[in-house]
Amino acid sequence: MPDKIVCDFLIIGGGAAGFFAAIRAAEDNPNAKVIILEKGRDVLQKVKVSGGGRCNVTHACFDPRELVKNYPRGSKALLGPFSRFQPGDTIGWFENRGVKLKIEEDGRMFPTTDNSQTIINCLLNSARNAGVQVLTGENVQHVSPPKMPGGTWLVASQSGTQFHSKKLMIATGSSPRIWEMLREIGHNIIAPVPSLFTFNIKDTRLTGLMGLSVPSATVQVLGEKLTAVGPLLITHWGMSGPGILRLSAWGARILSEKNYNFEIEVAWLNSSAEEMFEEFGAIKLSSSKKWVASQNPFPTLPRRLWESLVAAAGIPADLRWADLSKEKLRKLATEIGAGRYRVSGKSTFKEEFVTAGGIDLKEVNFKTFESKIHPGLHFAGEVLDIDAITGGFNFQAAWTSGWLVGSAINGTAG
Numbered sequence: 001m002p003d004k005i006v007c008d009f010l011i012i013g014g015g016a017a018g019f020f021a022a023i024r025a026a027e028d029n030p031n032a033k034v035i036i037l038e039k040g041r042d043v044l045q046k047v048k049v050s051g052g053g054r055c056n057v058t059h060a061c062f063d064p065r066e067l068v069k070n071y072p073r074g075s076k077a078l079l080g081p082f083s084r085f086q087p088g089d090t091i092g093w094f095e096n097r098g099v100k101l102k103i104e105e106d107g108r109m110f111p112t113t114d115n116s117q118t119i120i121n122c123l124l125n126s127a128r129n130a131g132v133q134v135l136t137g138e139n140v141q142h143v144s145p146p147k148m149p150g151g152t153w154l155v156a157s158q159s160g161t162q163f164h165s166k167k168l169m170i171a172t173g174s175s176p177r178i179w180e181m182l183r184e185i186g187h188n189i190i191a192p193v194p195s196l197f198t199f200n201i202k203d204t205r206l207t208g209l210m211g212l213s214v215p216s217a218t219v220q221v222l223g224e225k226l227t228a229v230g231p232l233l234i235t236h237w238g239m240s241g242p243g244i245l246r247l248s249a250w251g252a253r254i255l256s257e258k259n260y261n262f263e264i265e266v267a268w269l270n271s272s273a274e275e276m277f278e279e280f281g282a283i284k285l286s287s288s289k290k291w292v293a294s295q296n297p298f299p300t301l302p303r304r305l306w307e308s309l310v311a312a313a314g315i316p317a318d319l320r321w322a323d324l325s326k327e328k329l330r331k332l333a334t335e336i337g338a339g340r341y342r343v344s345g346k347s348t349f350k351e352e353f354v355t356a357g358g359i360d361l362k363e364v365n366f367k368t369f370e371s372k373i374h375p376g377l378h379f380a381g382e383v384l385d386i387d388a389i390t391g392g393f394n395f396q397a398a399w400t401s402g403w404l405v406g407s408a409i410n411g412t413a414g
Contacts, residue, residue, distance in 0.1 A: 003161060007033040007133075009409050010155060010165035012140050012178070014038030016047055016395055017381030017402035018171035019123045019132075024406025026130035032410065034131070035165075037138040037157065039172075044120045046173070050395065051108070055116035057094070058087040058399070059392040060103045070393045072195070072250045074386030077361045078397060081369075085400045087392075093399075097122050106242075108392050143168070143181050145374050153376065167409050169378040171402065174355035178383065182359060186373050190385040192357030193256040197248045199264070200345035201238030205312045205335075210236045212302040218267040219247050222340070226251040229270065234305070237347055242390060248346070249389045252356040260346045266339045268305070269298060273330075273337035280329045288322035292332075295321075301336075309335040354394060358385040368408035369401050378405040 009025050011018045014036050026034045036043070050056050061067045064082035068075040091101050091109070099122045101109045111118040127134060139158040146152055153168040172178045179189045217232040219239075228250065230243030247264075248255065255262065271279070283297050292315050296306040311317075313332040315324070324332075359379055363372050369384075371377040380401035388394045 004164065005035070005161060006152070006164045007035045008165065009034045009167045009169070010153065010163050011036045011169045011171060012143075012155065013169075013171035013173065013381070013383075014040075014043030014134060014136070015171060015173055015381060015398070016044065016123075017398040017405075018169070019044065019127055020399050020402030021169055021171065021378075021380055021406040021409075022132045023123070023126045023130050024403050025409040026127070026132045028406065028410040030131065033133075035133045035135060035163070036127070037140060037155070037163070038134065038136045039139045041136055043134060043136065044123060047119055047123070047395075048116050050116060051110060051392075053116050054110045054114045055119045056108050056110060056390075056392040056395065057101055057119060058090045058109045058396045060087060060107045060109055062086060062088050067393075067396070070391065071386060071388045071397070072252065073356055074361065074384065074388075074397070077364070077366050078386065078400070080366055081400050081404055082396075085403045087396055089403075090396060090399045093403075094119070094122060097126055106391070140178070140181075143185065145185055146376065149375075167376050167378070169380060169405050170383050171380045171398075173382045174358070175383065179358065187363055187371070188360040190357045190360055192355045193252050194346065194348065194354075195249045195252040195356040195387050196245050196354040196390055197346040197348055198235065198240035199238045199244055199248075199343045200260075200347060201341050201343055203238075203341055205308050205339070205341075206234050206238070207308075209234045209302075209305055209308060212305050213241060214268055214302070214305075215300050216270055217243055218270050219243050220265045221247065221251060221255070222263045222265055224251070224254055224262075226254065232266070232268075238343070239341070240347075246389045249354075249356075249387065252387075255346075260343065262343050264341050264343055266341060267337050268301060268309075268339065269336060271337050273334045276333035276337035277330055280324075280333055284321045284324060284329065288320065290321055291317070292319050292321055292324060293317045309339070312339075354387050355382065356385070356387050358383050361385055367404075369405045370408065378408065380405050 022034050068079050100112045102112050142156040144154040152164040155163040213233040218229050220227040228243050228247035231241045232243045233241035293310045313335050369378050381398040
């Protein structure tokens with residue numbers, strides 16, 4: 001490999017955003033020399049593991065005003081970009097390359113093959129056909145801005161190669177090392193904290209219930225204006241599921257400040273303790289001779305979870321509804337409508353680690369995702385202080401930002 005390589009557009013980061021920008025720029029201008037640098041041996045690794053290996057490409061939300069509501073950080077900044085390239089455009093982009101996507105009941109979209117390799121192959125083939133060079137094992141050590149207007153960016157790699165490019169894009173995701181390089185050239189970095197994590201809870205009420213779930217529960221962080229509604233899953237370490245992940249995303253900074261030690265209140269059926277108390281009063285009359293523990297009146301509440309909550313309310317297994325005291329009824333209503341659980345830590349959500357934090361959005365022009373400090377420097381994906389709840393939204397931000405950067409490189413209207 002030569003010690004010096006000159007190109008028109010250099011991208012640091014071989015992920016979703018990097019590939020999308022490279023393909024767009026190269027297809028717009030076949031004469032442009034476009035290069036992707038990837039630190040690892042393989043590219044598109046996050047695409048590979050997303051959605052349990054199926055790749056949650058995007059979400060079937062086609063109104064930009066509704067779409068931005070899924071981004072705890074970056075919603076205002078993304079409204080304009082989503083008006084130019086949104087999930088419908090992503091679907092069209094892949095379908096034009098022979099990859100069909102399907103919509104699942106919750107709105108998530110996957111390739112019909114249910115295999116992330118389909119998406120990887122599409123991106124690799126599109127990049128190859130467009131003439132994009134992909135260089136792996138290139139660990140960037142230094143980034144230097146042009147010394148004069150119209151000059152080139154200098155990117156030094158650990159391999160000893162120096163890359164010179166008029167246009168540079170950073171798409172390295174959550175990389176503290178790259179953030180530090182950007183800080184050194186004048187960018188402000190919002191301190192990163194984890195997002196999309198599950199809650200560690202040690203509670204006898206959950207013992208032995210791993211794998212049980214409810215389709216929709218309300219979870220609130222006590223003492224904070226943090227509430228989320230969604231499916232909730234009991235795990236061997238505590239609680240997970242979309243409802244918990246949504247809460248962790250919106251509360252990423254607050255929960256970090258609490259050092260992940262806090263108390264939550266769970267309404268397992270989305271009804272308050274008072275509403276449950278009234279409902280139990282009616283059940284007591286209609287099912288007076290039935291055993292409380294063995295007669296679960298709620299189809300969406302797993303039987304074993306019901307039995308655990310009944311026991312937690314101090315109700316014996318051989319007690320009938322008719323014999324329930326008002327005090328026991330209220331305690332059961334509290335367990336189901338306002339059960340309190342102590343969270344004492346977090347666990348990363350599978351391999352899909354997402355970080356809240358990154359480049360300060362005030363320093364970015366979101367028409368082109370270009371730095372306001374250094375002309376010719378662009379950003380895309382999670383290197384920015386943008387993140388979303390689970391469901392394909394983080395990938396959509398990557399596709400959109402990458403596409404708009406690729407469009408801007410050649411002055412193509414987005």
